[in-house]
Amino acid sequence: MDYPHPRIKITASGEIDLSDAYAVGMGEWDKVDIAYGYQHFPDSVDEAAALKTILDNAFNRGLINLTNQDAAPAGGVHPLSNDWDNGTHPVDELVHKMKVRDIALKNFSKKKVRYGEAMATLEEILVPVYLFHRYQIEAAASVIGGLYYNHTIRGGVQSDPKFVPAAEQRRALSELLKTISPEALAVPENVLKILPPRAPGLRQTRELFPGYTGIAFDPLGAAETAAAMTVSNLLHPERAARLIQYHARNPELPDFQEIVDELLTFTFKAPVRPGLEGEIQRVVNYVTLYNLMGLGGSTQAAPQVKAVTLLKLEGLKSWLQGQMPKTRDANLKAHFVFAIAQIELFQDDPSEFQLPQSLSPPPGAPIGN
DSSP: OOOOOOOOEEOTTSOEEOTTSSOOSOOHHHHHHHHHHHOOOOTTSOHHHHHHHHHHHHHHTTOOOOOTTTTOTTTOOOTTOOTTOOSSSHHHHHHHHHHHHHHHHHTOOGGGSOTTSOGGGHHHHHHHHHTTTHHHHHHHHTTTTOEEOOOOOTTOSSOOOEEOOHHHHHHHHHHHHHTTSHHHHOOOHHHHTTOOOOOTTOOOOTTSOOOSSTTSOOHHHHHHHHHHHHHHHHTOHHHHHHHHHHHHHOTTSOOHHHHHHHHHHHTTTSOOOOHHHHHHHHHHHHHHHHHHHHHHTOSSSOHHHHHHHHHHHHHHHHHHHHHGGGOOOHHHHHHHHHHHHHHHHHHHOTTTOOOOOOOOOOOOSOOOO
């Protein structure tokens, strides 16, 4: 039982194809469930053995029985158990969804609003397009520190748990980092040019992007919202703890330090872009910094997770201090000074530091009563 995410394809000519958006007919597990729950057997048949055969046949075909517990948001463990996740692999699907998103953003125009309607209502349409990949971020992140497992029983045919291979985890990290690049987070200029401030009577609602610019659309606020989704998933305390433990058991797997190092290299230590892309970089840096601080001060994080996080914050502070004499750009220097000051305030007393919160995304999951 689920609210399926529409399956969106891309044609050979690079256009979006919605012809196969929703599945038709019964799902494979529906058939197994009906056979297991309702099938009648002759008296001569061992019912328990026959029921086990139904499940064994399903498992041997590659079907996996996992629930909402296994698809826990943000800290999900099994890469193949995620809400609103299509495709055969979550990382491949993230790549696909980013391509769909790119096409949709490039096609965004005044034509999305009916004649006579306020152009400001374009923002309502922009939100689900810009955040089209939001659930696939969670799915792809579950590959990192992930575990392939089944709810096995003794005497069953399902395999024992196994770590997600190292190469698969590193590919997931690489694709997730691309989602916080300036190219991915920049709202196209042609969209910004046609999006006016909210008209009288069009109030700001939770269905829109939050921001810092009042009634005017805030593209940096949108970037902060999207970046926080990726960074918070990468720095989830449960995922960090698994990375440390799994690496200790198998040194070929990435450890938590590697994940943080790659994140800092992609954010703070990346070549600085000019203009709006440079401002987006600084926004993503702040999101990264505050998520690291949140993890370092979290009561839910394992002690070694906190230890590694504090070490990386100290290393980042030293790196920033080393960059100050080389920095000529006034905005970049201000950014570095502020980041250093925030780290030092946090280091003085993590428990008392007032951690700024990233802007919250508009609701996306189905909302019930």
